[in-house]
Amino acid sequence: xxxxxxRGLEMSExxxxxxxxxxxxxxxxxxxVYHLNIGQPDLPTxxxxxxxxxxxxRKVLEYSPSQGYLSYREKLCxxxxxxxxxxxxDEIIITTGGSEAVLFAFMACLNPGDEVIVPxxxxxxxxxxxxxxxxxVRTIATSIENGFALPKVEEFEALINERTRALLICNPNxxxxxxxxxxxxxxxxxxxxxxDLYLISDxxxxxxxxxxxxxxxxxxxxxxxxNTILIDxxxxxxxxxxxxxxxxxxxxxxxxxTVMKFCQARLSPPxxxxxxxxxxxxxxxxxxxxxYNEYVERRNCLIEGLNRIPGVFSPMPMGAFYTVAKLPVxxxxxFCKWCLSDFNYEGETVMMAPASGFYATPGAGKNQVRIAYxxxxxxxxxxxxxxxxxxxxxxxxxxx
Amino acid sequence: xxxxxxRGLEMSExxxxxxxxxxxxxxxxxxxVYHLNIGQPDLPTxxxxxxxxxxxxRKVLEYSPSQGYLSYREKLCxxxxxxxxxxxxDEIIITTGGSEAVLFAFMACLNPGDEVIVPxxxxxxxxxxxxxxxxxVRTIATSIENGFALPKVEEFEALINERTRALLICNPNxxxxxxxxxxxxxxxxxxxxxxDLYLISDxxxxxxxxxxxxxxxxxxxxxxxxNTILIDxxxxxxxxxxxxxxxxxxxxxxxxxTVMKFCQARLSPPxxxxxxxxxxxxxxxxxxxxxYNEYVERRNCLIEGLNRIPGVFSPMPMGAFYTVAKLPVxxxxxFCKWCLSDFNYEGETVMMAPASGFYATPGAGKNQVRIAYxxxxxxxxxxxxxxxxxxxxxxxxxxx
Numbered sequence: 001x002x003x004x005x006x007r008g009l010e011m012s013e014x015x016x017x018x019x020x021x022x023x024x025x026x027x028x029x030x031x032x033v034y035h036l037n038i039g040q041p042d043l044p045t046x047x048x049x050x051x052x053x054x055x056x057x058r059k060v061l062e063y064s065p066s067q068g069y070l071s072y073r074e075k076l077c078x079x080x081x082x083x084x085x086x087x088x089x090d091e092i093i094i095t096t097g098g099s100e101a102v103l104f105a106f107m108a109c110l111n112p113g114d115e116v117i118v119p120x121x122x123x124x125x126x127x128x129x130x131x132x133x134x135x136x137v138r139t140i141a142t143s144i145e146n147g148f149a150l151p152k153v154e155e156f157e158a159l160i161n162e163r164t165r166a167l168l169i170c171n172p173n174x175x176x177x178x179x180x181x182x183x184x185x186x187x188x189x190x191x192x193x194x195x196d197l198y199l200i201s202d203x204x205x206x207x208x209x210x211x212x213x214x215x216x217x218x219x220x221x222x223x224x225x226x227n228t229i230l231i232d233x234x235x236x237x238x239x240x241x242x243x244x245x246x247x248x249x250x251x252x253x254x255x256x257x258t259v260m261k262f263c264q265a266r267l268s269p270p271x272x273x274x275x276x277x278x279x280x281x282x283x284x285x286x287x288x289x290x291x292y293n294e295y296v297e298r299r300n301c302l303i304e305g306l307n308r309i310p311g312v313f314s315p316m317p318m319g320a321f322y323t324v325a326k327l328p329v330x331x332x333x334x335f336c337k338w339c340l341s342d343f344n345y346e347g348e349t350v351m352m353a354p355a356s357g358f359y360a361t362p363g364a365g366k367n368q369v370r371i372a373y374x375x376x377x378x379x380x381x382x383x384x385x386x387x388x389x390x391x392x393x394x395x396x397x398x399x400x
Numbered sequence: 401x402x403x404x405x406x407r408g409l410e411m412s413e414x415x416x417x418x419x420x421x422x423x424x425x426x427x428x429x430x431x432x433v434y435h436l437n438i439g440q441p442d443l444p445t446x447x448x449x450x451x452x453x454x455x456x457x458r459k460v461l462e463y464s465p466s467q468g469y470l471s472y473r474e475k476l477c478x479x480x481x482x483x484x485x486x487x488x489x490d491e492i493i494i495t496t497g498g499s500e501a502v503l504f505a506f507m508a509c510l511n512p513g514d515e516v517i518v519p520x521x522x523x524x525x526x527x528x529x530x531x532x533x534x535x536x537v538r539t540i541a542t543s544i545e546n547g548f549a550l551p552k553v554e555e556f557e558a559l560i561n562e563r564t565r566a567l568l569i570c571n572p573n574x575x576x577x578x579x580x581x582x583x584x585x586x587x588x589x590x591x592x593x594x595x596d597l598y599l600i601s602d603x604x605x606x607x608x609x610x611x612x613x614x615x616x617x618x619x620x621x622x623x624x625x626x627n628t629i630l631i632d633x634x635x636x637x638x639x640x641x642x643x644x645x646x647x648x649x650x651x652x653x654x655x656x657x658t659v660m661k662f663c664q665a666r667l668s669p670p671x672x673x674x675x676x677x678x679x680x681x682x683x684x685x686x687x688x689x690x691x692y693n694e695y696v697e698r699r700n701c702l703i704e705g706l707n708r709i710p711g712v713f714s715p716m717p718m719g720a721f722y723t724v725a726k727l728p729v730x731x732x733x734x735f736c737k738w739c740l741s742d743f744n745y746e747g748e749t750v751m752m753a754p755a756s757g758f759y760a761t762p763g764a765g766k767n768q769v770r771i772a773y774x775x776x777x778x779x780x781x782x783x784x785x786x787x788x789x790x791x792x793x794x795x796x797x798x799x800x
Contacts, residue, residue: 226402258409
């Protein structure tokens, strides 16, 4: 039997999806599971997007252009303009989800063995895409105690060597909910300039910024026009995870043209998804406001509730719809499994994502979980009750 | 400015798409262009697929499972069964087009530097996916004179070394329209067994087999259950290129589980596309028959017409909807460009794909073009007239 590739062996299974069989078993025992583990928004897709889907009247569902429809890219320019990001349509490449945008950015910019620095905890699939590209992720630790703020420049510099090619940030951050400040981004800007790195910035949660501080796109950092690659996706913005529409945006023509070669190889991004995404740009202001207000309320409810549970600590996330919380347990993965396998409170339990899956450093984040607030408030409140009961009786609980 | 990756530089632009600006210029001068260059079927998508699209009634366009919907995979089992391919749903992974299936097969099975043998001419994007995976394509020549049949086993063996890991075939073949015989596949089978290779078989054109010889799937070759990876796509079968739905099929669990890790990283294949593809499996028998009959008629019209033009030779393709034809010109790429830039006959011209883009061997196929018969018969007939007129006056014509 022929052997599997090294990168295939190196790839890890999804840290979230590997608990799925335990959740399925719990459900088959009649236990209700509150899913705090997933990033699938429960809020509705904009009606104008759903209407556009129904209105598709084509005889042939044909290829679209490899870079995506011009009409969509033109309309996106106005969207980005409202965030102070000035673009022309030929600086935008439509991708199959934000996932493909990250992969193509790595493929175009990194050689096998090249290094990309990523603050951790980080979105786990960055590691997978780096393995796919043969590149190496060097993580830089951030800590829950100071809200996962970016470390000082010197700590970044300690990681930089002749193989360092890129810095990847996610802002607002998945999984921590952190929003980077002007000061943090100015530091990043200096660093990227000094070492002539690529700055890959994943900003798919820009609509969900709850603090009074502004969202600052990497695309607006002065002097980085040739360094910056913006990763985007409509998945979270419009509850359209399933249509697989993202974007890779750069003013660097060489990067653009190289990414286009990878795009041509895969022919085209999804046709129907583009039609829905384009129409969704017409969602009324009220859609965005209602979604936003809903997340704010959930966030407040969740974070207050978490911090009221003895031994639990969560910083107040300033963006996205996640938090990373510290639990009074030795090993959060064991606890998450136990919640699904050995526990229920009045027939209910919770499913959370062990945060260890978001750290590349062995042992880091061992007592942390990522919690997504994509459940309605009443369910979040009930889940908090169940979590508190679980922690109260969990045998692996640590002393305060 | 940071530099581009080596593989990014190595990737070639689409051999088809690079003539696009010339075609656009011709059209802007008012010249009608017959597109013989593209693989986008003009025939309608099945009505049941289009209806399923309109009937989608969801509030949230959510992620689908990374391996694709179970209901779709179950239904596909019956489809494959009708071709003598016996599968269970967990042997099928739904991918984002056949493109992703090829890429993931390479990623899971090949290390950087590993070699995959591919008969040439070949679908150009195989080369792109190999570059993406850091693998090396070793091409084995086939010749137009004997209808692009597979070479003898000894010629394959001459290419095999310690880095050889896989053999990739496309059957029925794009770009040549060749269908491999029982004898050819038996030889492949022995070879794959002897050297314990992966056999990656792209069979997306199985519906379009025009010869009286049967289509033999690599999945039915005895003793190769652990070696074979089937690549599939609904793009050509149902004129659904835009929905980006393909499949990677294997009975090798290790390969399956490894591919799934890449699938989890990109989260999910397109949701809407899966719904359309699943519904399209219910297309009436008459749909397939009409499409088939249409292609047969076009094929006969095109190939007869080509071989009537002085100096032109095309084998009779036994499958798919392409042929590779030899033209009486020094350099077919120059001729294709000239047709778009310097020629028209009564305000019309033709666009063809230079076959050199389908060869990795420098200089091979220099006087050949790939022609797709995805235009209606009257347009094909007219295109043949235009082509004949173009060849009659082309300054770079070779003597017979």
